[in-house]
Structures are given as structure tokens and as C-alpha cells.
Amino acid sequence: xxxxxxxxxxxxxxxxxxxxxxxxxxxxxxxxxxxxxxxxxxxxxxxxxxxxxxxxxxxxxxxxxxxxxxxxxxxxxxxxxxxxxxxxxxxxxxxxxxxxxxxxxxxxxxxxxxxxxxxxxxxxxxxxxxxxxxxxxxxxxxxxxxxxxxxxxxxxxxxxxxxxxxxxxxxxxxxxxxxxxxxxxxxxxxxxxxxxxxxxxxxxxxxxxxxxxxxxxxxxxxxxxxxxxxxxxxxxxxxxxxxxxxxxxxxxxxxxxxxxxxxxxxxxxxxxxxxxxxxxxxxxxxxxxxxxxxxxxxxxxxxxxxxxxxxxxxxxxxxxxxxxxxxxxxxxxxxxxxxxxxxxxxxxxxxxxxxxxxxxxxxxxxxxxxxxxxxxxxxxxxxxxxxxxxxxxxxxxxxxxxxxxxxxxxxxxxxxxxxxxxxxxxxxxxxxx
Amino acid sequence: xxxxxxxxxxxxxxxxxxxxxxxxxxxxxxxxxxxxxxxxxxxxxxxxxxxxxxxxxxxxxxxxxxxxxxxxxxxxxxxxxxxxxxxxxxxxxxxxxxxxxxxxxxxxxxxxxxxxxxxxxxxxxxxxxxxxxxxxxxxxxxxxxxxxxxxxxxxxxxxxxxxxxxxxxxxxxxxxxxxxxxxxxxxxxxxxxxxxxxxxxxxxxxxxxxxxxxxxxxxxxxxxxxxxxxxxxxxxxxxxxxxxxxxxxxxxxxxxxxxxxxxxxxxxxxxxx
Numbered sequence: 010x011x012x013x014x015x016x017x018x019x020x021x022x023x024x025x026x027x028x029x030x031x032x033x034x035x036x037x038x039x040x041x042x043x044x045x046x047x048x049x050x051x052x053x054x055x056x057x058x059x060x061x062x063x064x065x066x067x068x069x070x071x072x073x074x075x076x077x078x079x080x081x082x083x084x085x086x087x088x089x090x091x092x093x094x095x096x097x098x099x100x101x102x103x104x105x106x107x108x109x110x111x112x113x114x115x116x117x118x119x120x121x122x123x124x125x126x127x128x129x130x131x132x133x134x135x136x137x138x139x140x141x142x143x144x145x146x147x148x149x150x151x152x153x154x155x156x157x158x159x160x161x162x163x164x165x166x167x168x169x170x171x172x173x174x175x176x177x178x179x180x181x182x183x184x185x186x187x188x189x190x191x192x193x194x195x196x197x198x199x200x201x202x203x204x205x206x207x208x209x210x211x212x213x214x215x216x217x218x219x220x221x222x223x224x225x226x227x228x229x230x231x232x233x234x235x236x237x238x239x240x241x242x243x244x245x246x247x248x249x250x251x252x253x254x255x256x257x258x259x260x261x262x263x264x265x266x267x268x269x270x271x272x273x274x275x276x277x278x279x280x281x282x283x284x285x286x287x288x289x290x291x292x293x294x295x296x297x298x299x300x301x302x303x304x305x306x307x308x309x310x311x312x313x314x315x316x317x318x319x320x321x322x323x324x325x326x327x328x329x330x331x332x333x334x335x336x337x338x339x340x341x342x343x344x345x346x347x348x349x350x351x352x353x354x355x356x357x358x359x360x361x362x363x364x365x366x367x368x369x370x371x372x373x374x375x376x377x378x379x380x381x382x383x384x385x386x387x388x389x390x391x392x393x394x395x396x397x398x399x400x401x402x403x404x405x406x407x408x409x410x411x412x413x414x415x416x417x418x419x420x421x422x423x424x425x426x427x428x429x430x431x432x433x434x435x436x437x438x439x440x441x442x
Numbered sequence: 443x444x445x446x447x448x449x450x451x452x453x454x455x456x457x458x459x460x461x462x463x464x465x466x467x468x469x470x471x472x473x474x475x476x477x478x479x480x481x482x483x484x485x486x487x488x489x490x491x492x493x494x495x496x497x498x499x500x501x502x503x504x505x506x507x508x509x510x511x512x513x514x515x516x517x518x519x520x521x522x523x524x525x526x527x528x529x530x531x532x533x534x535x536x537x538x539x540x541x542x543x544x545x546x547x548x549x550x551x552x553x554x555x556x557x558x559x560x561x562x563x564x565x566x567x568x569x570x571x572x573x574x575x576x577x578x579x580x581x582x583x584x585x586x587x588x589x590x591x592x593x594x595x596x597x598x599x600x601x602x603x604x605x606x607x608x609x610x611x612x613x614x615x616x617x618x619x620x621x622x623x624x625x626x627x628x629x630x631x632x633x634x635x636x637x638x639x640x641x642x643x644x645x646x647x648x649x650x651x652x653x654x655x656x657x658x659x660x661x662x663x664x665x666x667x668x669x670x671x672x673x674x675x676x677x678x679x680x681x682x683x684x685x686x687x688x689x690x691x692x693x694x695x696x697x698x699x700x701x702x703x704x705x706x707x708x709x710x711x712x713x714x715x
Binding site: 193195196197198199200288290291292293294311314315317319323326327330 | 681
């Protein structure tokens with residue numbers, strides 16, 4: 010099992026993360042681990058395990074993960090979560106030990122942050138995962154399976170994801186052919202509202218591009234096909250008009266964007282055709298997207314003024330370039346995450362200090378009360394004013410005495426090794442616990 | 443007299459220019475926002491400086507070259523700020539403000555001395571005619587800058603260079619349309635400018651049109667812009683061709699504005715350098 014070395018979290022509670030994703034496990038295994046039909050629901054199963062204080066269950070098509078807070082160093086809890094999980098999903102431990110990752114402490118925190126920021130996604134920067142994570146968190150909150158640590162971890166993860174989206178350009182470049190086509194159309198036409206598109210031939214990618222154009226405001230669609238019946242069928246799907254290939258010439262006179270993807274061996278649109286169309290269309294800009302192999306549109310079309318032609322290779326190189334850009338931005342994002350992990354760890358470490366300080370103050374107050382009660386017997390007949398003065402006196406003695414230890418604990422109690430020593434000494438000196 | 447407001451304006455315009463250029467390089471939104479407000483501040487000071495000059499001189503400050511250039515820059519910035527707060531054209535500031543600042547810089551190198559108004563110019567037509575013409579020039583200047591931006595972006599898309607400038611410049615159709623709107627507005631103003639000039643000429647010199655070099659070149663410029671608009675309506679010339687024509691027409695305008703005063707003597711040569 011890929012166990013992580015990072016073990017710098019809290020000394021009394023440990024954040025754990027166990028899971029598989031698209032990189033480590035095949036889809037069949039992910040499906041089984043998703044525990045879709047399981048009763049009682051997975052959250053309940055894990056939360057009822059001894060030592061498991063908080064838990065959350067994230068299941069998407071690319072990953073299935075359990076995030077938990079276990080007591081002690083978390084070793085036992087993570088083992089029992091794993092056992093329960095494998096048992097419910099009907100997998101045996103030997104078969105999937107290579108696929109599962111188990112993170113504890115620092116590594117688990119980092120993993121949650123990276124998932125939220127979409128750095129661990131199949132397509133880095135795609136934002137859906139954030140919504141899925143929010144849903145999973147909401148389910149866990151509703152099931153009362155989370156507590157102060159997971160709440161803070163997830164709230165942080167959401168803010169970090171937002172910070173990364175605004176401070177890096179991780180999601181601002183199109184990384185699919187159809188999005189790249191839309192991006193280009195926007196640079197040519199600006200607003201796509203009121204524009205029209207013609208699909209010549211059909212195909213998954215062409216239809217996807219048409220779909221994206223329509224969600225971006227294109228409101229008229231014309232479908233041309235060799236067989237008119239197929240054109241009619243597609244046109245119905247997009248709520249558009251169907252035309253035959255012979256009518257393409259005429260359509261070129263008023264269409265703004267042409268997406269061509271026929272299986273024809275020769276060119277479907279020639280330079281002459283386009284040139285002829287330019288006069289009647291008052292030289293309005295015309296954008297050809299040729300995603301057919303072999304190409305449908307004569308390369309010479311590019312030479313016609315106000316006409317732009319991008320073929321599949323052009324679009325691919327746009328996508329490649331954008332992917333590289335995203336990777337560069339991802340590195341910036343990793344730095345932001347490193348920074349936030351450190352902040353989170355130091356918050357976790359203060360979790361150990363707080364109970365010691367509270368114990369110290371409680372003990373002081375307890376002694377004061379007790380001693381006051383005893384002495385007051387001997388001090389009968391004090392006026393209200395004098396009583397108040399005694400109250401103030403005792404209280405300030407306790408406070409002054411505890412002031413320096415508390416300040417020192419606050420300042421140094423959460424540092425790595427000395428902190429632990431200091432906390433232990435404080436507990437021993439004042440007989441806390 | 444040196445007008446300190448004039449130099450404050452120049453300084454603020456320069457600072458704004460730096461901001462717009464920084465925005466273009468780094469794509470930082472706050473740089474652009476700051477630059478826009480600095481520019482607006484500069485514009486306010488500029489307006490004040492023109493008003494003060496008007497007060498001091500006792501006549502509208504559009505007579506000597508320094509005043510004319512300053513008013514031109516003022517009108518350009520006014521047009522730009524209007525666009526910035528309404529239509530917002532990406533990166534326009536980085537192209538336009540350096541040029542407007544240069545015009546101001548040039549003006550600042552000229553004599554700021556106030557001279558008495560020649561008798562021929564002592565007319566109510568002076569502010570009308572000069573202001574309308576200069577505003578037309580400013581708007582044609584905007585259309586020129588938009589055309590240059592169009593040609594750069596057109597080349598990027600045609601050559602499939604989708605880095606740098608491609609990302610920073612707006613869409614082709616947006617640039618083309620805004621350029622056309624500027625030309626329409628400028629053309630109306632230029633027509634009014636020529637018309638008022640001719641009415642004034644009749645009153646001052648006794649004839650509506652005397653083929654003075656300024657008049658001749660204005661007419662040439664007017665025809666060029668008329669041709670751009672005509673071709674657009676009649677046969678749909680737009681895009682690259684329209685952008686090239688706009689640049690040609692702007693060169694003619696530049697000659698009308700500066701060349702005539704520098705090279706050709708005539709009735710309009712009050713505005714000595």
C-alpha cells in the first residue's frame with residue numbers, strides 16, 4: 010500500500026484519507042468502492058467505527074475517497090475503515106492494495122486541497138470537482154458525521170480552490186477542440202448572439218462544437234448532409250433547418266460559422282465557392298472550422314479576405330498550447346497549496362494547546378473558589394464593598410500567576426518538538442488531566 | 443505664463459499610460475482600473491487648465507498650435523473615457539493613451555504665451571468652427587487607432603498566432619463596428635465643421651469657398667471618409683479593407699491638420715508653430 014510518510018498533524022487526532030482515483034484504479038474497482046446500493050449508507054458505516062471521530066465520503070466518476078479524523082495516530086482507525094470498506098464492496102485486500110492510497114496528516118490535508126482545486130483531476134482545472142466535493146461535504150454535515158476539524162478542512166479547501174481560480178489562469182484556456190473553436194469564434198465575432206452556424210456532415214465532435222456555440226448565444230443552425238434524411242434528423246435535435254449539399258452555396262451567403270466534418274474524400278467547399286459568396290454576404294466575416302480528415306475545405310479559402318479557416322490540426326495545436334499553459338499555472342497553484350497546508354498544520358497544532366490552557370485556567374479558578382469558601386468562614390461580617398475587593402484580589406493573584414505560563418504555551422506550545430515537551434511539562438507541573 | 447495645471451495633466455496622462463501598458467503586459471485588472479481613474483483625474487485637471495487659459499486669454503484657447511494640440515488631446519481622452527465607461531474595448535488604453543500623451547508632450551514644448559486675437563478671428567464662429575473640427579479630428583483619431591488594432595488582431599487570427607496580442611486584443615467584429623461608429627460620428631462633425639467654416643468665411647472674407655489649402659485638403663479628407671462610408675453601405679467593405687482605408691483617410695486628415703500649416707501658406711495659417 011502506498012502509505013505516506015507525512016505525519017505532522019495533531020498529536021491527539023489525525024486526518025486520514027483513503028481512496029482510489031482514475032489514475033490508480035480501473036473503473037470497475039471504483040464502481041465497487043462507491044458503495045452505491047449499500048445499506049446502511051457508507052457514511053454511517055464508517056462513522057460508527059471505534060475511534061473514527063469525523064468522516065466524509067466523496068464518490069465521483071473519477072474518484073472514491075474517505076476523509077476521516079481518527080484518534081491517536083490514526084493507524085488503527087485507517088485499518089478498520091479499510092477493512093469495513095473492502096468487506097462492503099466485496100473486494101479482497103490483496104487484489105487492490107496496489108490501487109488504494111492511504112494518506113495521513115500533512116499528506117491527507119494536501120490531497121484534499123489539491124482535489125478541491127482540481128489539480129488531481131483528469132483534466133486539470135476543470136471545475137466540476139469542486140461542486141461534487143461540496144455536495145459530499147453537505148451530505149456529511151447533514152448526517153452529523155463532521156466535526157470541527159473536517160469542517161475547517163473543507164471550508165479551507167473551498168476558499169483555497171476559489172483563491173486558485175482567481176489568482177492563477179488555471180481554468181482560463183480551452184483544453185478541448187470544441188471549446189477552442191468557441192474561443193476562436195468569440196475572438197472573431199465578439200458576441201455570438203444572433204450569429205448562425207452551419208454543420209456540414211455530422212460527427213460527435215462537430216455536434217459538440219455546435220452545442221457549445223449554441224450555449225454561447227448562436228441561435229440559428231443549419232444542417233447540410235449528403236443524405237437529407239440524416240440532415241433532417243440532426244436539425245430536429247438542434248431545432249434547426251435541414252438543407253441538401255446543393256444548397257450549401259446559397260447558405261454560405263448568410264451563415265457566419267461553418268463546421269465541416271464529412272467523410273468525403275475530396276474537398277466539399279472550394280475557394281471559388283467562398284469567393285462567390287463574399288459579395289452577396291457584404292463581406293461579413295466568415296469562420297470555417299474543418300474537423301474532417303481528410304479535409305473538407307480547400308486550404309485556399311484562407312486567402313479570401315475576411316475569411317478564417319481552422320482545421321483539426323490548428324485546433325489541436327491550440328489545445329496543446331493551452332494544456333501546457335494550464336500545467337504552468339498548476340505549478341503556481343501547488344505553491345499556494347503548500348503555503349495553505351503549512352497554515353492548516355499550525356492550526357491543527359494549536360488544537361493541543363487549547364485544552365492545556367483551559368485546564369490550567371480551570372484549575373486556578375477551582376483553587377480560588379475553594380480557598381475563598383474556606384476563608385470566608387473566618388471573615389464574617391464583611392461589607393459588600395469589602396467582599397468585592399477580596400474577589401478582585403484573589404482573582405488577580407490567580408491571573409497574574411498564570412499569565413506567563415499561558416503566554417508561553419500559546420507562543421511555543423504549537424511548535425513541533427519543544428511544543429510537545431512544553432505541553433507535557435505543563436501537564437505534569439500542574440497535575441492536569 | 444507657464445500653466446502648472448498643464449504639467450500636472452501631462453504627468454497624470456503619463457502615469458495612466460504606464461498603467462495601461464502594465465495591464466497589457468501582465469493582464470492585471472487592478473492596473474487597468476487604476477490607470478482609468480488616473481486618466482479621469484488627468485482629464486479633470488486638463489479641463490480646468492483649458493478653462494483657466496480661456497479666462498486668462500479672454501478668447502477660446504484654440505488659436506495657437508499649443509492650444510489646438512491640447513484641445514485635441516482633451517477631446518481624444520474624452521472620447522476614450524466615454525468608450526471605457528460604456529463599451530470598454532480591451533487594451534484600447536494601451537494603444538491610445540501613449541499617443542494622446544505624446545500630443546500633450548509636444549504641446550508642452552511650444553510657447554504658452556498668450557497673444558492678442560487677430561481681428562479676423564474675433565467672431566463667435568471661432569469656438570464653434572474650431573471646436574467642431576477638432577472634435578472630428580479626435581474621433582477620427584480613435585477610428586485610426588481602432589483600425590491599427592484591427593489589423594494586428596486580423597493578422598494574428600489569420601496566421602494562427604494565438605498568443606500574446608491575440609489574447610489581449612478584442613474581437614474583430616467589435617473593433618470593426620466601433621471603428622465604423624467613430625467614422626460615422628466624425629464624418630457628421632467634419633461636415634458641420636466645413637459648413638460652419640464656409641459660413642464664417644463668407645462673413646469674414648466675403649466668399650463661401652476660396653480654395654485655400656486648408657479648405658481644399660479638408661474637402662479631400664471629407665471625400666475619403668465619405669468613400670469609406672459609401673463603400674460600406676453599398677458593397678459591404680469592412681474588416682481589413684475598411685481598416686486600410688481608414689488609415690489612408692487619417693493620413694490625409696493629418697496633412698490637413700498639420701501639413702497645411704507647415705508647408706502651404708494660406709488664410710488658415712494663424713496657428714504658427
